[in-house]
Amino acid sequence: MTGFRKMTAFAAAAVLLLAGCATTTGGSGGGGDPAGGRLTAAGTYPIESLDPHGAQGATTGTQLAAQAIFSRLVRPGADGKVEGDLAEKWEPGATAAEWTFHLRSGVTFSDGKPVAAADVVASFERMMTLDGPNAANFPGYKMTAPAENEVKLTAPAPDASIPRKLGLFYVIPRTVTAQDTAFFTRPIGSGPYTVNRFAPGEVLAMSPNAKYWGDRPQLANLEIRTIPDLSARLTALRTGEVDVVWGIPDDQLPVLSETDGLTVKTVPSTAVFTMWFNSSTPALKTAEVRRALWQAVDFGTIIKQLYPRTGALADGLVAPAVLGYAKQQPVGHDPKAAKAALESAGFDFGKKLRLQFSDAEFRPFVQAVASGLAEIGVQVDVLEKEKAVFTEDLLALNWDINFQQLATPTYDAASNLGRLYTCAAKRTGYCNKDLDELLAKAGESPDEAERAELYGQAGKIIWADAVGMYPMTVQLAYSWRARVTGFTPDPSGLPDFSHVRLAGA
């Protein structure tokens, strides 16, 4: 009798457990939605906040949400060129220190109120007051509204990259104060979507904004879910619980490609694996030593083995889509020459170099690099650090070689080369007066072709002096189910769902 009771109790518990699973994993299933047109996406990073001006404003998750809910003055297009969003046209003043943006007329927020220049100015001031990471792009910048449909941004010094930098600036209603957090639980914006439900780090459910000025999105419902565990995310894609997934590691791609009903595609991102040398370390002071270390590692083989589909040998400091990209002479793998160069430079083989990095996903790559350096007798201490510690040490130059996946979300070398390689930046311990001059000139010129040319010259110096190693450009892998049509993978991991349709919906 007791045995039977136990059995029933066990069975009941099992049923409950299963039912529990069903509600948590299957509740938002895309397949059988009667209304049709519900798309579920699962990105790489969680959406912790919807406030694009706040401390989380620069994170990929918040950016992804913000571009669906809010509008910007301008936004980067698929090819990296600047497109108008709220602004119809824009032009610099006498110098690039002053930019005027003419607003599109007839744009309203989702509550029906018109978007005016005052909203844009108030949003800019809110961003500057909150002093989040995006505000750091505009130190001392002022925005004014000289007319009802015109805003003017004034920089303390000429800055030609302003239109591209403004791709990170979102407009919200002027009534929202800096400390207003309640607004962002159901925010009002002028973007293609409005928010139905938001649970930080879990789910963001949206539906089309009926008042959107552009083409109305085709999907009836768009849900962006956070599934932190990679294998769970891929399983969800295969079972149909999720329709679109991106940021998939290379080793998982063959399995997905073989699965019926899944499309796998990679797009070149703006990210480049960047491995700076700390030029203020005595051992790495000379360009000969740094170049030799670069030569010692067989990056070609490493990339072919670890990133056959999502990586390619880099031939520039920034990705080809970025303004300021210039092709450089590839550094070939030559361990013998490397060893000889190190010996003639008097390199101390007894001393260990500290190689720091942060994310576990890069561990194999970094370890393979350390293995390559070890082969010519250079000892490397591979230090995997927690994100906060890593950033602190990075800024304090508390490393010898630093690994980072460096993206250029503004598609402008100003925010990469112009920001990181000046003497004043003190980011790599490298200082070169000629380079400083070139970068300053490139930052000021309003002519894009001239800027690209100047950044190209600067890149040549950085590449030749081996301020760092620039082994690989990164491709971002996307996979989506067959019923999703019209989806374009985005190079920055911020896909736009407004043109996506669902077959049969």
Add this chain to the structure above:
Amino acid sequence: MSQAAVLPQQVATRRWRRGAPARVPYVVIALYALVALIGPLVIDYDPVHTPLTDRLLAPGSQLSSGGVAWLGTDALGRDILAQVVYGARTSLTIGLATVLVACLVGVTIGVVAGYARGWLDAVLARITDVLQAFPAILLAIVIAGVFARSVPVVVLSLSVTAWISFARVTRGVALSLRERAWVDAARVMGVPVRSIIVRHVLPFTVGPVVALATLEFALVVLAEAGLSFLGIGLPTGAVSWGQTIANGQQYLETAWWISTLPGIALSLLIINMGILGDQLTARYGQRRTRS
């Protein structure tokens, strides 16, 4: 009475029959110790070297260097068998060191508290109570996370809570022992306290402490693997089962051997340690009233 009727021969066979499965843990643990001691001398392994052309090979595959990867290779082409062998050494070393430190600290505090009684006992007992209120693994994660990664830090972070059970057990033993006639006699004869503790109290704690140490050892090995799995334990240069298991996490579907084989090695050791601990507890363990 009935025992007299049984031939000594039969008793021996029965004991042997009953004893054979009981000896399994000894054999398994001895095997692990042997592998940890001798294995690294036989198998050559350099965690820094990454032969990428051999990556993700299935168990029994031919390596490009001509050898055979009996247990397969990981995502960087490193041999899994070597990682299991070197990981055994790491696990056993850290387990032994932690248990030793915890044992020394715990027994000292426990005996002093139990023998002294009074305010000293009150203070020490409350300290152990307060520490016990913290989840052990959380405390270990905090300590291991704050300092740079190294073996001593892992040992320290695991010992911080491991000594508590030793202290509690020895305190109980000492409390009851100090009332026994031979201790009283020694005290009356004017034997110094230190000698009483060393000669008349400590020897009686050995049984329960050894039994407890075995169980603690299993827990420590598991906790170390857990820390390494989370990537906060040992430096990347060290080989640990936890690290290998973590490395294979995303390959469970395509290359199951990376996580599975070290996982089996770990669970076999833990299970056998647990059985051995139970046996020892049954034989030497102090029957304690739960407080």
